[in-house]
Amino acid sequence: QQPVQSPQAVILREGEDAVINCSSSKALYSVHWYRQKHGEAPVFLMILLKGGEQKGHDKISASFNEKKQQSSLYLTASQLSYSGTYFCGTDAGGTSYGKLTFGQGTILTVHP
């Protein structure tokens, strides 16, 4: 079953923060976050493994609440280059290891 992302779209000014959520109804092994710009392939941002860890690099970080099967992507002090569609991909592990099910995407637009 497809994870649910919220919000569907976000409009920001440079320097503002955003949070994108991803919620699954299934127990998860990992959550993957990608950014896709128009006409390009998805670019890997980070992976969260079960265990409830939080990760980050630069001004982008993410968390994974294993009990709730929810992950959030945090974008701080947004830059123009952050614009794009963000997808979470969930991996249930086990016999489904590596098979990602993607959310519907969140369109992020950053204005000067």
Added chain:
Amino acid sequence: SAVISQKPSRDICQRGTSLTIQCQVDSQVTMMFWYRQQPGQSLTLIATANQGSEATYESGFVIDKFPISRPNLTFSTLTVSNMSPEDSSIYLCSVEGGSAEDTQYFGPGTRLTVL
């Protein structure tokens, strides 16, 4: 991270024909995947292609329509057979990075238009 290339990058095909898409990786990887992204939509897994075994297909996708080959650890092909306009999509291969963190990277994609 793995460097992945796909051929062709785009193509326009006639209804009823077939197209074979190639995916080449610069390092040996065990797991390769094929995804479809229909216009304006999210990504949907078509099949898993592991070297030395038959590809496994997700619900809604069948081997007769999307035959896959995986002859070695750096290469795979996906064929879209007997195409119809509904097959117009971006087709992407991805590989599991082999690192301890199970990272998955995508190739640049093949943009297919069926007339």
